Amino acid sequence: MPSRPLTAATTTGPAIVWFRQDLRLADNPALVAAASGGRPVIPVFIRDTTDRLRPMGGASRWWLHHALAALRDALKRRHGLDLLLLSGDPATLLADLVRHTGAAAVCWNRLYEPAAIHRDTAIRSLLKEAGVTVETCNAGLLYEPWTVQTRAGGWFRVFTPFWRACLAGGGPAAPAPAPKHVAIWDGQPEGEQLEDWALLPQQPDWAGGLRESWQPGEAGAAARLAAFLDAALAGYADGRDRPDREATSRLSPHLHFGEIGPRQVWQAVQMHVAQHGGDAAKFLAELGWREFSHHLLYHFPDLPQRNFRDSFDAFPWQEDAGLLRSWQRGRTGYPLVDAGLRELWATGWMHNRVRMIAASFLVKHLRLHWREGEAWFWDTLVDADAASNAASWQWVAGSGADAAPYFRIFNPVVQGERFDPAGSYVRRWLPQLEKLPDKFIHKPWAAPAAVLRDAGVTLGRDYPAPIVDHDRARKAALAAFATLRNDAGEATGES
Numbered sequence: 039m040p041s042r043p044l045t046a047a048t049t050t051g052p053a054i055v056w057f058r059q060d061l062r063l064a065d066n067p068a069l070v071a072a073a074s075g076g077r078p079v080i081p082v083f084i085r086d087t088t089d090r091l092r093p094m095g096g097a098s099r100w101w102l103h104h105a106l107a108a109l110r111d112a113l114k115r116r117h118g119l120d121l122l123l124l125s126g127d128p129a130t131l132l133a134d135l136v137r138h139t140g141a142a143a144v145c146w147n148r149l150y151e152p153a154a155i156h157r158d159t160a161i162r163s164l165l166k167e168a169g170v171t172v173e174t175c176n177a178g179l180l181y182e183p184w185t186v187q188t189r190a191g192g193w194f195r196v197f198t199p200f201w202r203a204c205l206a207g208g209g210p211a212a213p214a215p216a217p218k219h220v221a222i223w224d225g226q227p228e229g230e231q232l233e234d235w236a237l238l239p240q241q242p243d244w245a246g247g248l249r250e251s252w253q254p255g256e257a258g259a260a261a262r263l264a265a266f267l268d269a270a271l272a273g274y275a276d277g278r279d280r281p282d283r284e285a286t287s288r289l290s291p292h293l294h295f296g297e298i299g300p301r302q303v304w305q306a307v308q309m310h311v312a313q314h315g316g317d318a319a320k321f322l323a324e325l326g327w328r329e330f331s332h333h334l335l336y337h338f339p340d341l342p343q344r345n346f347r348d349s350f351d352a353f354p355w356q357e358d359a360g361l362l363r364s365w366q367r368g369r370t371g372y373p374l375v376d377a378g379l380r381e382l383w384a385t386g387w388m389h390n391r392v393r394m395i396a397a398s399f400l401v402k403h404l405r406l407h408w409r410e411g412e413a414w415f416w417d418t419l420v421d422a423d424a425a426s427n428a429a430s431w432q433w434v435a436g437s438g439a440d441a442a443p444y445f446r447i448f449n450p451v452v453q454g455e456r457f458d459p460a461g462s463y464v465r466r467w468l469p470q471l472e473k474l475p476d477k478f479i480h481k482p483w484a485a486p487a488a489v490l491r492d493a494g495v496t497l498g499r500d501y502p503a504p505i506v507d508h509d510r511a512r513k514a515a516l517a518a519f520a521t522l523r524n525d526a527g528e529a530t531g532e533s
């Protein structure tokens with residue numbers, strides 16, 4: 039690009055809209071701001087190749103490719119705009135783009151991860167000093183982290199009062215209307231090709247299950263929401279803990295990449311309830327947990343690395359690459375745990391109840407650090423999210439804010455019998471156990487030899503024997519926990 043000084047920003051030039059985790063046209067206030075007054079718009083997505091942000095995991099990269107392809111198509115189809123793709127340092131690239139196009143404004147929707155906040159604040163100052171108008175907006179959250187405060191003006195560490203405070207204001211703002219017309223800027227430079235970014239896995243191509251399971255993009259998100267409202271919202275409060283049913287929305291990756299905004303989900307739910315009746319409080323509270331996770335990450339930026347409760351700093355974690363590998367690959371010998379990890383590997387998603395059980399198994403039965411599990415989820419989840427992943431792992435480990443107490447140790451057999459009573463979830467992901475009777479589907483090791491033989495299962499060959507004994511692992515976990523300065527209550531229960 040030919041160089042002009044950055045100070046050459048004009049007041050009549052186009053507006054750049056910098057897409058990030060807001061890959062949609064509807065309810066996109068940055069796009070609305072950029073297009074206001076009929077100003078021509080340059081839509082850009084930048085692959086940040088600096089080492090400032092945590093690199094995306096493989097499943098997220100797969101999703102991003104398809105989400106960008108969908109956005110590129112939607113911008114072209116709806117407004118005739120070309121999505122400009124650039125790689126490098128966003129600070130340099132945006133400054134160059136302003137210079138090259140004489141852009142008068144740069145607009146983006148805010149992110150809440152500490153490193154992104156740091157980067158974006160610096161970019162904002164740089165552009166403003168050069169006389170460029172910078173408009174930043176909220177597209178990703180119902181309530182931004184600094185707007186929800188305790189009576190004393192602090193931040194919340196417990197979910198229930200946090201959510202009560204959120205709701206006290208009378209519900210979130212309405213979604214932003216999509217701009218009807220967005221003008222094209224003729225002088226837009228050539229960008230890169232999405233296909234050259236190599237976001238998709240090549241050899242091997244492990245994404246077959248992801249392709250079968252998901253339709254990334256704004257249209258896919260809208261279809262998913264509509265299907266959920268029609269089929270599952272009414273039974274959500276009862277069904278949400280059942281991995282054997284399609285009872286949750288599966289909106290998490292769409293929300294993470296901003297193909298749909300939480301305000302849109304909120305509004306659609308309210309409208310559905312107004313028309314059809316029912317109670318959506320439980321579902322909306324789950325959106326609340328997403329908000330709470332962002333609140334925690336914003337106010338405790340080390341959440342992905344550091345124990346929220348520092349008493350856990352002294353926890354005697356084990357290091358065992360073999361145990362970690364068995365867990366990652368779904369070879370623990372506990373069917374519900376293994377089914378979950380195989381669902382994750384195949385589809386990039388795992389049911390929330392099974393996430394809790396699989397995570398608890400890693401940190402309590404195996405006593406491996408929650409950061410190992412967080413990292414595996416980061417790489418394999420299509421909804422991998424810095425806030426929700428770290429907050430949830432710390433919640434399960436007991437080291438987090440408003441966390442499950444460490445001494446509550448899930449029994450994967452009891453959990454399986456309760457939440458997958460006919461074993462259909464386990465059978466789906468572990469077909470080698472398909473013929474086991476329901477009675478033993480969650481504990482194959484307890485089946486008599488004849489039953490195993492009839493089901494065609496040889497433990498150790500078709501399916502592993504348990505890598506740890508539940509009772510012994512539980513006692514060892516409680517003993518390890520007892521070595522901590524106990525700020526989490528008395529050790530007792532099992533569930």
Ligand code: FAD
Nearest residue numbers: 286287288289290324325327328390393422423426427430
């Ligand atoms: P639904 O039940 O339909 O809920 C609607 C939406 O609410 C979800 O899409 C999600 O955005 C939000 N939500 C629901 N439950 C939670 C929760 N407990 N915490 C935060 N937000 C929630 N969720 C992620 O989006 N990204 C992650 O990286 C992530 N990692 C997790 C790790 C562990 C160990 C655990 C136990 C949970 C994790 N979760 C994460 C939370 C939760 O499991 C998923 O959000 C949920 O399973 C997504 O499925 P759904 O869209 O069908 O959820």
